[in-house]
Amino acid sequence: QVQLVESGGGLVQAGGSLRLSCAASGLSFNWWTMGWFRQAPGKEREFVAADTWNHGNPAYADSVKGRFTISRDNGANTVYVQMNSLRSEDTAIYYCAATRNIVRVNITAPYEHWGQGTQVTVSS
Numbered sequence: 001q002v003q004l005v006e007s008g009g010g011l012v013q014a015g016g017s018l019r020l021s022c023a024a025s026g027l028s029f030n031w032w033t034m035g036w037f038r039q040a041p042g043k044e045r046e047f048v049a050a051d052t053w054n055h056g057n058p059a060y061a062d063s064v065k066g067r068f069t070i071s072r073d074n075g076a077n078t079v080y081v082q083m084n085s086l087r088s089e090d091t092a093i094y095y096c097a098a099t100r101n102i103v104r105v106n107i108t109a110p111y112e113h114w115g116q117g118t119q120v121t122v123s124s
Contacts, residue, residue: 001026002027002112002113003024003025003026004022004023004096004097004113004114004115005022006020006021006022006094006096006115006117006118007020007021007023007118008021009094009118010119010120010121011121012086012120012122012123013122013123014087014088014122014124015085016086016122017082017083017084017085017086018083019080019082019083020036020080020081020083020094020096020118020120021079021080022034022036022079022115023076023077023078024078024079029074030074031100032098032099033052033053033098033099033100033101033102034050034051034070034072034096034097034098035047035048035051035096035097035098035099035106035111036049036070036079036094036095036097037094037095037096037097037111038090038093038094038095038120039092040092040093043092045095045108046061047107047108048060048061048064048094049061049064049068049069049070049081050070050105051070051071052101052102052105053100054102058070059105061106064083067084067086068081068082068083068084069081069084081094086122087122088122088124089122090120091121093117093119093120094117094119094120095114095116095117096114096115097113097115098112099112100112
């Protein structure tokens with residue numbers, strides 16, 4: 001049974017930083033593309049970042065480029081997103097997800113497995 005468990009969310013002031021983690025189990029982590037998505041109240045789930053299993057360049061949403069960095073530790077079956085210079089508009093529930101795709105990783109459809117999410121709140 002595949003499980004993705006996010007952690008690291010919380011309340012932070014604008015301009016601050018957080019690092020989210022997602023621990024995966026029940027899958028061969030090395031062979032899965034890992035993505036981060038977020039969903040704010042009343043909005044659709046949107047892409048944040050993805051790291052493909054074939055070691056391609058990470059993909060980022062334009063809104064987070066230069067502020068967020070995705071990384072993974074295959075030995076620990078964990079994917080991270082370092083979030084710097086946080087803004088109030090980054091407030092959302094953040095989800096990690098897994099797909100075997102290496103293309104079209106910026107949309108939700110290809111992702112087979114999802115975590116339960118972790119809340120990030122940025123106060124202005």
